Amino acid sequence: xxxxxxxxxxxxxxxxxxxxxxxxxxxxxxxxxxxxxxxxxxxxxxxxxxxxxxxxxxxxxxxxxxxxxxxxxxxxxxxxxxxxxxxxxxxxxxxxxxxxxxxxxxx
Amino acid sequence: xxxxxxxxxxxxxxxxxxxxxxxxxxxxxxxxxxxxxxxxxxxxxxxxxxxxxxxxxxxxxxxxxxxxxxxxxxxxxxxxxxxxxxxxxxxxxxxxxxxxxxxxxxxxxxxxxxxxxxx
Numbered sequence: 590x591x592x593x594x595x596x597x598x599x600x601x602x603x604x605x606x607x608x609x610x611x612x613x614x615x616x617x618x619x620x621x622x623x624x625x626x627x628x629x630x631x632x633x634x635x636x637x638x639x640x641x642x643x644x645x646x647x648x649x650x651x652x653x654x655x656x657x658x659x660x661x662x663x664x665x666x667x668x669x670x671x672x673x674x675x676x677x678x679x680x681x682x683x684x685x686x687x688x689x690x691x692x693x694x695x696x
Numbered sequence: 697x698x699x700x701x702x703x704x705x706x707x708x709x710x711x712x713x714x715x716x717x718x719x720x721x722x723x724x725x726x727x728x729x730x731x732x733x734x735x736x737x738x739x740x741x742x743x744x745x746x747x748x749x750x751x752x753x754x755x756x757x758x759x760x761x762x763x764x765x766x767x768x769x770x771x772x773x774x775x776x777x778x779x780x781x782x783x784x785x786x787x788x789x790x791x792x793x794x795x796x797x798x799x800x801x802x803x804x805x806x807x808x809x810x811x812x813x814x815x
Contacts, residue, residue: 623801625741631807632700633733633741633791638801676741680801683755685743 591615595677595688601696606667610691612660612677621681624653624662627674627690636675637662664693698722698804702792705809708782716777716809718792726750726770731796732777734788735808742788746796747775760786779811787813 592615602608612622620640627633635644637653640660650665664671672695677688704716718730732744745766746755754766765778775792789810793802 621799625802627735627741632805633793633802634805635801635803638803644803678741678743678801680796680798682798683746684757685746685796687741687743690740 590684591618591679591681591686593677593679593686593688595691597691598689599692599694601694602667603696604667604669607663607665608667608693609664610662610675610677612655612662612688614658614660614679614681617657618679618681620656621679622653622655622660623678623680624651625676625678627676633676667693669695698794700792700794700804700806702790702806702809705790705811707812707814709815710783710813712782712813713778713780714782714811716779716790716792716811718775718777718806720773720775720792720794723794725773728794729797729800730766730768730775731793731802732766732775733791733793733802733805734786734811735791736785736788739788743796744790745777748797782811782813784813787811 594613622640624637625633641653652663674692699721702718731746747766751768763781768775789808791808792806795803
């Protein structure tokens with residue numbers, strides 16, 4: 590099975606900051622990586638697919654990069670609505686696995 | 697607008713059974729694989745099962761193999777998760793998601809339904 594290692598587990602930042610979350614796969618997954626945003630009591634939301642493709646309607650301050658085994662999610666100029674938990678997930682082959690999650694907190 | 701509405705979550709005793717349902721709307725249901733993902737209290741997301749659009753292929757996490765069965769009724773735009781031999785570590789919010797075929801992310805998600813396993 591492919592393991593996904595996500596870091597950091599918690600990130601404290603302020604409105605207007607730029608933050609980066611990293612996700613590492615235990616073997617190459619090409620670009621078959623997605624990033625999701627979770628907020629309590631709400632449906633999870635797909636932000637980025639195929640490592641760097643932004644879902645329509647997601648603000649352009651979100652961006653993804655990487656291929657193979659190393660991936661990043663970057664959020665530029667953090668907004669209050671961005672404080673949430675973020676997960677990476679590979680969909681290269683079954684079983685799918687998620688990273689451990691990164692909780693983005695207000696500093 | 698894509699909508700996914702899960703139902704069926706409840707309190708069940710260890711060893712018991714439960715069937716979750718998820719009704720999809722706003723898209724051509726039969727054209728998409730459907731998936732179940734869960735989140736245990738205080739834990740991260742865990743992929744559980746995926747079923748192909750026609751229902752002829754299913755995939756399950758090792759943690760649920762032999763106990764959980766995913767199925768669908770395209771005439772009702774509904775996907776099911778039959779859960780048997782439930783254990784304490786199955787307790788979680790269960791999300792239904794559109795997508796999850798290989799090379800396809802989980803594009804839209806429901807708000808989830810809570811399964812509590814306790815005596």
